Amino acid sequence: MNSKEWLLKWLQHINEDGISIVKGVPLGENMVHKVAELIAPVMQTIYGTAFDVEKTQEPINVAYSTLPIGLHQDLVYFESPPGLQLLHCLEFDDCIEGGGNTFLDAFEMANKFRVTYPDLFQTLTKVPATFQKVHYNREHPVHIVNQKPHIKLNHLGEICAVYWSPPFEGPLAVAGSEVEQYYLAYEMFAKTLSNSKMLQHRLRPGELVVFNNQRMLHGREGFKTNGGARRLKGCYVNIDFFKSQIQVLNNLVGDGRLAKRVGNQCFF
Ligand SMILES: [Fe+2]
Incomplete structure (x- = not known):
């Protein structure tokens, strides 16, 4: 985490493929922020700086229920929707049926x-x-x-x-x-x-998925808790800071190549 070369490799992976899954992230309420801050400051939205994806009694958003969620992007009603979305899995009990995440470019x-x-x-x-x-x-x-x-x-x-x-x-x-x-x-x-083949992944506690919200659609299968818990903690990073950070690292410790700008309302 302290190596600029490693950070560059990870950011390039996110930027080329649109998505990356990090394993072994310590379980802690703050960890999603810590990982995000390796890239750039966390973005403030109408959900604050972090949000919990957890089943609640009277959900105000489909994300807080057990219902399936079709493919979508978050906060598209913003003039500039969040760039990266990070979701850190804190709890996902084995007894839960369903609840896998889905992704599509x-x-x-x-x-x-x-x-x-x-x-x-x-x-x-x-x-x-x-x-x-x-x-x-x-x-x-x-x-x-x-x-x-x-x-x-x-x-x-x-x-x-x-x-x-x-x-x-x-x-x-x-x-x-x-x-x-x-x-x-x-x-x-x-x-x-x-009708397209999407990436399906059941997150495990300690896994953190990060994806470009302006490029990748995401969704979730419905699930039955069977008495277990499923809890993710999420936050966003602004697209401009993300693209800037890759280019800066490419120039400072990489080969100086131009970073792809796909998913920032530009093109390359
Ligand atoms: Fe979403």
């Missing part, structure tokens, strides 16, 4: 969709979805609405951002003539995602 899926359904792809780059978080019954009420297309292209026509978060979509607010085509494209993209 949204950029790869969008590129595949572009080839298979070019017209529907264009629709997803043009018609804006409504992403929102409107929740007053909480300590600090939140009211955020952000309209943007699911797929963003840069000046060269390359995919530079994908936004997908069905649980946080509000009413579509577009011209009537665009509605039918939008839902057709939406349905086909959703099918493309659910």
Whole structure:
């Protein structure tokens, strides 16, 4: 953890593949912050600087229930959603049935969709979805609405951002003539995602998964606790700090190559 060379190797792995699983992280409430701070300061969001993914009696978010969660990104209603998401597994009893995490590369899926359904792809780059978080019954009420297309292209026509978060979509607010085509494209993209082979992993206590939230979709299988506990502690790191840190380390202790910028609304 104290070696810059090792840190660079790990960050490159996250940056190239979109996801990394770290084993042997000591069990402790603070450890997810400590690991995040190896990269950059922890990002403050409407969930504070850390959040517990744990079953609660009256969940205010599907994450705090035992229900399955479909593939999505977190906080897409932000103008710039969190870059890295870290989830540290503190408890995951063997008696629990299900509860595995799922991951899928949204950029790869969008590129595949572009080839298979070019017209529907264009629709997803043009018609804006409504992403929102409107929740007053909480300590600090939140009211955020952000309209943007699911797929963003840069000046060269390359995919530079994908936004997908069905649980946080509000009413579509577009011209009537665009509605039918939008839902057709939406349905086909959703099918493309659910029919794809995703990475499935059941976290063990002491494992910490870190992934690029602007690139990777994540989800969770539903689970039955059978009296056991499942608890993850999470936090986020801003995408700009992450990309900066890789480039700095590449230049200082690496071979000086340009770090990939995939997943920061740019392209390379
Ligand atoms: Fe999530």
